[in-house]
Amino acid sequence: MQSLSKAGKILWTGFCINLAIGILYAWSVFKKSLVIDYGWSNADATLPYTVAIVVFAAALLIAGILQDKIGPRKVLILGTSLVGLGMILSGLVASPIALVLTFGVVVGTGIGFGYACLSPAAMKWFHPSRKGFVNGVITAGFGLGAVYLAPLTSQLIETLGIQYSFMVLGAAVIVIAVPLACTINNPPEGYQPEAPKNESLTTANSVKPKDITWKAMLKTPQFYFMWIMFAFASSAGLMVIGNITSIALTQANISDSAYLVGIVAIFNCLGRMGGGILSDKIGGVRTLMLAFVLQGANMLMFGSYSTEITLIIGAIAAGVGYGILLSVFPSLTAEFYGLKNYGTNYGVLYTAWGISGFIGPVIAAFAVDTSGSYTLAYSASAVMVGIALALAFMTKPVGAAQPEIEQEVALA
CATH class of the missing domain: 1.20.1250.20 (MFS general substrate transporter like domains)
Structure with a gap:
């Protein structure tokens, strides 16, 4: 029962971390403000987001390799810290190139590092027949970010301005996501997750696959x-x-x-x-x-x-x-x-x-x-x-x- 409780905590903690670092979904709000309030071109205002997507995908590959070797916790702490720090730094700059570096590179790297660790850690705590459920919950957190981050960011910009909005959101990630990252870990050696009760084990993902490099x-x-x-x-x-x-x-x-x-x-x-x-x-x-x-x-x-x-x-x-x-x-x-x-x-x-x-x-x-x-x-x-x-x-x-x-x- 204790192991199942730990598995549930890992799952929902991962969901909350993704919910916090899904800041990419708020970029359309930032872009609008950069164009209207700062007079940036659409191309300049889009570039940090575009770079963040590319860096996100590249960082996820690097983080995947690292977490396979040293476990998820250290990589995840680094990732969430980079997201928060990158957002704070973004509030301190005022040029397209600088924002490409702070948001596109630093935040993009942090999101990739964070996103890469959550699903593999959570799946190891659950029975193989639950892989789809685990990934659905973990990735839903990231996808749900747009529902609250877009209106929240819009309200922050209207109240505080774009630079302070970057910093407030960055500070929130550090205060919320970094401590949560400290609780994520792989199960102990020899851990065997319990099979779901009252359910046939003939489901599609119930068989443990061979580990392939x-x-x-x-x-x-x-x-x-x-x-x-x-x-x-x-x-x-x-x-x-x-x-x-x-x-x-x-x-x-x-x-x-x-x-x-x-x-x-x-x-x-x-x-x-x-x-x-x-x-x-x-x-x-x-x-x-x-x-x-x-x-x-x-x-x-x-x-x-x-x-x-x-x-x-x-x-x-x-x-x-x-x-x-x-x-x-x-x-x-x-x-x-x-x-x-x-x-x-x-x-x-x-x-x-x-x-x-x-x-x-x-x-x-x-x-x-x-x-x-x-x-x-x-x-x-x-x-x-x-x-x-x-x-x-x-x-x-x-x-x-x-x-x-x-x-x-x-x-x-």
Whole structure:
């Protein structure tokens, strides 16, 4: 009973830490203030956020390697400290280049270090049949950040100004997230999590997989299928998430559409939790197939959304579809390649998300610049999601008996 209590504490502590460091979702508010109050160009005001996404993805890979070697606590303390410090430093600078360094590099690194440690630590405390549930809860915290951080940041800027807002939020991260990070650790050697009571152990994730190194992982076709699926499907989601207010103005002449951002955020969170739980029941690949069908259908129809109600439906579908990806791909990585090297393995796979952060916005910008509408972006996204769906049908579980990896599995 004590171990289960400890597992629950680790899970919900991880959720709260992600909730605190999900500061990326507040950038649209900062950007608006930088453009209006400081007179920055849209490009200058977007650059710190863009750099933060790239650095986030790169830092997650480095942190994954570190936490596999030294455990999650030290890496997590460093990550949360960097987020808080980077935000405080951002309040002390006033130029685009300086903000790229303080927010883009320092905060981006901190978020990557923090985000990388929470899922692997939590999954080790729970039975393998709960990997999807664990990832759903942990990643939901990060996705839920937009629901409270955007209005909170807006209120802070209105009351204190943008520089003090950076510092207040940074101080809050240090006061809240750093102490929580000190409580995260891996289970003791030989720990065996209890199986869920009153439940059949024939669920998709109930069997403990072989632990496979990243080098062996790169020799499996499943990794490349997953990488392409993650990059293409995430691109479609990020394209909508990053442009939903502009889409509303272009297609439905709705100028006050900030509420759509909140709708996407809420259903992104629900998609993460629901997708994680569903993947425990029917398997990660099947859950991804459902997400791809939802995303593909939504992309094919998005060009026809010209009313408030249809845009709300489109925002809900986009949020759910994208959220499922962020909970299922981590679980699938653990399901296919084990937990011992999970931090490194998922860090390598997560580079696909970093690439998607470029693909989606570039496609959207090209479509609008060349045609004045997002139709081309929807079509391209539908094609990418279709490719992801086709690859999902080809993706089978990794077996240690595969000749190209069985030798390295023995060394993992």
